[in-house]
Every structure is written in C-alpha cells, then in structure tokens.
Amino acid sequence: MAVNGGARVLHVLSSLKVGGAERFVLDLSAVQEQAGDHVEVFSCSSEECALDTEASKQSLNCILSSGDRFRDYKAVWHYFRTKSSKSVLHIHSPFGLRFFVPLLPFLFLLGVRIVYTRHGIAPLASKKWRLIHRFANLFVSWVTFVSDAGKKAFYNTHGWKESKLVTISNGVFVPLQVANIESTKLRIGSVGRMVALKGQKGLINAVSRLDATLREKIEIHFFGDGPERSKLEALALEALNDGQCIFHGMELDRDKVYGSFDVLAVCSEQEGLSLAIMEAMARRIPVIATNVGDSPKLVLDDQTGFLYEYADVENLTKLITQLCEDDELRRSLGEKAREHMIENFSLESANEEYQKCYQG
Known part of the structure; x- marks a missing residue:
C-alpha cells in the first residue's frame, strides 16, 4: 500500500x-x-x-x-x-x-x-x-x-x-459486489462519446449480419452522447428490429451503466487506456475491442476478451456469435478480466x- x-x-x-x-x-x-x-x-x-x-x-x-x-x-x-x-x-x-x-x-x-x-x-x-x-x-x-x-x-x-x-x-476501482439486471438476451454495451472515431456504427452493422434467430437474442445498449448519435439512431432503425438498440444518453451511475450489459464492445479507430474497458473488466464483463492503441494491454486476446482489427465487421460478428452461444466462455473471460484489473x-x-x- x-x-x-x-x-x-x-x-x-x-x-x-x-x-x-x-x-x-x-x-x-x-x-x-x-x-x-x-x-x-x-x-x-x-x-x-x-x-x-x-x-x-x-x-x-x-x-x-x-x-x-x-x-x-x-x-x-x-x-x-x-x-x-x-x-x-x-x-x-x-x-x-x-x-x-x-x-x-x-x-x-x-x-x-x-x-x-x-x-x-x-x-x-x-x-x-x-x-x-x-x-x-x-x-x-x-x-x-x-x-x-x-x-x-x-x-x-x-x-x-x-x-x-x-x-x-x-x-480502476474494483467493486466487491456487482449489480446486474437479469436478462434472457445477450446484452452488448457501448460506453463513450458518439463521434466517428469511436466507430459505434460497426457494432450495429455486426449485429445486423447475424442470422435472424441469433439476432433475436441480442440487445445493444449505448451509453453516451455526441454528434454521431442521430446517425446511429437512424442506422439502428434501418438495420435492426424495433427496441433492439437502446440509447440511454449520458448516465453517471456506473453501477447502472455496467449492470445493463453482459459484454462491452469497443469499436474505436484509436484508443488510449480506456477507462470504460477497465471499469467493465473490473465488474467481470468481457470485452471485444479493436486491436489499437493500449487496448491490447487490457484485453488479453482469448483470455480476458477478444481483439479484432478496426472495421473488420465480419470478424466482430463472429466474436459476438461465439459469446452469444457459449455462456461458460463468457463467464470465464469475465473472471479473468477482473483478476487482470486487480493484479495490474x-x-x-x-x-x-x-x-x-x-x-x-
């Protein structure tokens, strides 16, 4: 200490x-x-x-x-x-x-x-x-x-x-207990300012590529605001089912934010040492992130989450499919993610x- x-x-x-x-x-x-x-x-x-x-x-x-x-x-x-x-x-x-x-x-x-x-x-x-x-x-x-x-x-x-x-x-603060809202769906979260650099449209496009049966099991939760929000809302209406993509806006209660999803997706073109990634991992939430900046320090590929190349929507779709179909994998990645935050x-x-x- x-x-x-x-x-x-x-x-x-x-x-x-x-x-x-x-x-x-x-x-x-x-x-x-x-x-x-x-x-x-x-x-x-x-x-x-x-x-x-x-x-x-x-x-x-x-x-x-x-x-x-x-x-x-x-x-x-x-x-x-x-x-x-x-x-x-x-x-x-x-x-x-x-x-x-x-x-x-x-x-x-x-x-x-x-x-x-x-x-x-x-x-x-x-x-x-x-x-x-x-x-x-x-x-x-x-x-x-x-x-x-x-x-x-x-x-x-x-x-x-x-x-x-x-x-x-x-x-990052690592809470002893984590609030989580039960859901029958795989809830994918995105946390951050809505600007082109963050590439959130990639997440919507990836989910839209899933086959219809699997797509029904997915929800997207966006937290944040910014100049790209209206474009993302329009894309979600066009590419996804009604109510499948929820825009929460700015939310300061971190327990509410991270209790609202099971997987964090970070689709950025550039990224520093992302606090959103760290806060999610501290709460046993596995992360799918682009292989850019300092994200590989946090997201150890196949250990605490998955990395993919920026704008590779096809691979992002495959990774979402993998986590949707394997609950035990998701839990294992989440536990290791939390351990990684505590230790490092x-x-x-x-x-x-x-x-x-x-x-x-």
Whole structure:
C-alpha cells in the first residue's frame, strides 16, 4: 500500500464534464484522501458540470474558475502559500497547463512540486504548444503518461529529458459486489462519446449480419452522447428490429451503466487506456475491442476478451456469435478480466506511483 506523505494536492482539470480522465481524477482523489493526503480539484471552467455533483457525493472540494484568470491565480497562490506541508500542483490536461503556465515560476519558488499528466497521445506540435511546453519544462518536475505511445509522441515533439518522463497506467476501482439486471438476451454495451472515431456504427452493422434467430437474442445498449448519435439512431432503425438498440444518453451511475450489459464492445479507430474497458473488466464483463492503441494491454486476446482489427465487421460478428452461444466462455473471460484489473490496474497501484512523483 502507498504511504502518502500528507501532501496537499490540487488536481487541475479542464472542466468537470464527464470523461475518462475526469472520472479517474475523482477516483484517484478519493484514494489519496483515504491514504492521508488533503486533496482538492480545480476546474479551469466556470461551468458547473455533471461530475461536480459526483465530487460532492464523495465530499471532495471542487473549485470552479471564477472566470477571472488573475483572481484564480491569486486564489491558488494564497492556497499554497498558507500551507506548511508538502504541496503538489497536479495538472491533467494541456489546457490546464496553458491556463496556469504564467503562475508556474511563482509556485516553483514557493516549493510547490508540479506534476503534469498527459491522458492523451496528441503530440501538440504547433508553435504555440511548443513554446508553452518549453517554458513549462523549467518548472515541471515530472510529466506522466497513461501510455507509452503518449510518452513517445511527447518526447519526439518536445524533447524533454527522458529522466523526467514516466508512464503510469490509470487505475480502476474494483467493486466487491456487482449489480446486474437479469436478462434472457445477450446484452452488448457501448460506453463513450458518439463521434466517428469511436466507430459505434460497426457494432450495429455486426449485429445486423447475424442470422435472424441469433439476432433475436441480442440487445445493444449505448451509453453516451455526441454528434454521431442521430446517425446511429437512424442506422439502428434501418438495420435492426424495433427496441433492439437502446440509447440511454449520458448516465453517471456506473453501477447502472455496467449492470445493463453482459459484454462491452469497443469499436474505436484509436484508443488510449480506456477507462470504460477497465471499469467493465473490473465488474467481470468481457470485452471485444479493436486491436489499437493500449487496448491490447487490457484485453488479453482469448483470455480476458477478444481483439479484432478496426472495421473488420465480419470478424466482430463472429466474436459476438461465439459469446452469444457459449455462456461458460463468457463467464470465464469475465473472471479473468477482473483478476487482470486487480493484479495490474488498481487505483492503489496508480496512487503509489504518483506518490513517488510527489515526494521525489
């Protein structure tokens, strides 16, 4: 277990809108509080969003931007200046870095340790971002990445010393008990923003290819929203039976989300270390995912789920058929998926790694 140093940690997010990085930060904050740190979250947006309510439920103080950058700087400066224990500014997005970059030298002189986590893999190669990162390099102690691909892209673009770059995989909460709604059908879930990159139409097309008898045994449950939703709804009406594809929209209750399906399908063209995959696996849900990005770290093919090549709808159809026809296989994959999360992707392990950055 991590031995936290009683640090005062201010996590910085772009906003409190629902997203994988934002969810992870709230979960990490809860673990850090339990381990002895004093933790608060600063949102660079003045807008109250869905996760603000979630943070309140876990008694985590979230500070929204006042809309006045100078006033925000003053508040953060005084927050750290009046604290005698070890202080950490932990920034979780490029926008957060840009937001606070003028304040970094002053916090650095106060002895505040600055940690910058990249949850994505975009290289940010424009002149503006290069200048921001060049300046921040003088004051940031560690840059952490949730994937080696993100670390490589950052190093190749910005050239920071490798000695201050480290990969720390996100962790996931593993519930002791899992709520599950009984169903006579195989329920396939999709969780995430509805954008073209996520390839959700592939799931609808794959199910539509099943023979009629097998197709009757399938339900699709979409959780999330986005610009592609209307197209997906139209495709579902055209390709599937009425009521076979359910669009739930945004849902914050994770027990409700993951209790609504038996298999998670991730059809993305690109994918980082997907929190949706991790949360499903932690709840004994096997995953079918595209063989892209960091998904193979999570979905061990034929062990915790199945991998297939992006846009290979024919293979996706075969994998769905296999899981629909073999209940025991589905249960076995789910058990191994949960074990994989406990052994390799726990929140406690992630916290231990971040504590090393906070303390040294």
